[in-house]
Structure formats: structure tokens, C-alpha cells
Amino acid sequence: MRHGKKHNHLGRKAEHRQALLMNLSIALITHKRITTTLAKAKALRVHLEPLVTKAKDDSTHNRRVVFSYLQNKEAIKELFDVIGPKVGDRPGGYLRIIKIGFRRSDASDMAIIEFVDFNELYNPGAEAKADGKRRRRGRGGKGKTEAAPAATSTTTEVVETTEEVAEEAEDKE
Structure with missing residues (x-):
């Protein structure tokens, strides 16, 4: 039984699941958008958003903490040097999941997961809107x-x- 277990196990043991989320995180950081199953995308969002929050403050301690999760120097550089400053004023919600239908072979739900600030199609006026005012409902x-x-x-x-x-x-x- 799964009483009190809040995260999706994704049909894997703990070490395999951590390796999967690490590899998906590295791919998302380097490419800014990936296509995967909906369940993996939701698990990846829970895994990666706290790391992006740490990347907003570029310190040696935060780099070491994030490196313990990702184990990839190039991804750490990209996260702290490119993504961190771009999402610095955003209070959360750095990733967007878009459902794209079903996979043909096994009919599993597919989704695109991407960084919100790196898609110019959904927010074309992001540069014009960034006037320093906070807009929260x-x-x-x-x-x-x-x-x-x-x-x-x-x-x-x-x-x-x-x-x-x-x-x-x-x-x-």
C-alpha cells in the first residue's frame, strides 16, 4: 500500500528514479524544452523548481548543493549563469507543462515541459512588460x-x- 507516500514512484526503485530525474533535469537545462510523458514531467517539475530557486542566488554553497543533485558541471554553469539571472524576479513557477496528446505505441499521455521565460511564443511582450512592477493577484x-x-x-x-x-x-x- 502507498499510505502517506506523496511522490510518484514512476515504476522504478529510488536510485533509478533519482538518476532518471537527474538526466531529465540536465536535458531540460541544456535544451530549455523537452518532450516526455506527463507523469515524468510532473515529477521533474517538483524536482527541478527548488534547484532553480537556489540558482537565483549565485553562491558557492548553492552551487555545491545543486551539483549534488545534478552531477554535471555544464548544466550547473548554464543554470547559474543563464537561467538564474533571467528568472531572478519571478517568485516561482519557472516551468510550464503543456499536454500534447497520446503516444502512438502505448497511448501514454505526452507533454512538453519548458522554462517559462525562454519561450517567446507564449510571452512575446515579456521585455515590454518588465517595467519593475510586481504583478501578483x-x-x-x-x-x-x-x-x-x-x-x-x-x-x-x-x-x-x-x-x-x-x-x-x-x-x-
Whole structure:
């Protein structure tokens, strides 16, 4: 029975599972996007996101801790030098899982797992949006009060422009 066991065993012993997650992590760090089964992608997200959080603070201790999980110098360099600074302001959620259907041979669920900040198709305005403001959804009324004045100012501009267009049309007649 699996009482109280919170992680997916993936049909492997512990050492095999750790080796699998290590190899998937190295592949994802080097390629920024990989295709695998949905169960492996979900397990990989749980395994890799704490390591990316450690990569945000580049210190010798954090490098050694992450190296104990990955055992690959090139992947550590890529993680701390490229990925860490790029996700430095993100409070979590560094990986995205996209379901892509079923594998033809055994009909297992397949998925693409990728780093969120390295895909320009899903966030094309990421450079324009990065103005230093934090955008998090919460229960506070801050977002509602900020959105209301912006909406009124745009509506007044639209009303003024339509009045100007109407005046120009009257002048032409």
C-alpha cells in the first residue's frame, strides 16, 4: 500500500528514479524544452523548481548543493549563469507543462515541459512588460483601485476623440 507516500514512484526503485530525474533535469537545462510523458514531467517539475530557486542566488554553497543533485558541471554553469539571472524576479513557477496528446505505441499521455521565460511564443511582450512592477493577484483591493482610474482616463480620451471627429464631420458639411 502507498499510505502517506506523496511522490510518484514512476515504476522504478529510488536510485533509478533519482538518476532518471537527474538526466531529465540536465536535458531540460541544456535544451530549455523537452518532450516526455506527463507523469515524468510532473515529477521533474517538483524536482527541478527548488534547484532553480537556489540558482537565483549565485553562491558557492548553492552551487555545491545543486551539483549534488545534478552531477554535471555544464548544466550547473548554464543554470547559474543563464537561467538564474533571467528568472531572478519571478517568485516561482519557472516551468510550464503543456499536454500534447497520446503516444502512438502505448497511448501514454505526452507533454512538453519548458522554462517559462525562454519561450517567446507564449510571452512575446515579456521585455515590454518588465517595467519593475510586481504583478501578483491577491485578495487586496489594490488592483481594483488602480484599474478604475486607468479605465476612466481612457474612456474620457475616447469621448474627446469622437467629439473631435464629429466636429470635423460637421465642418466638412
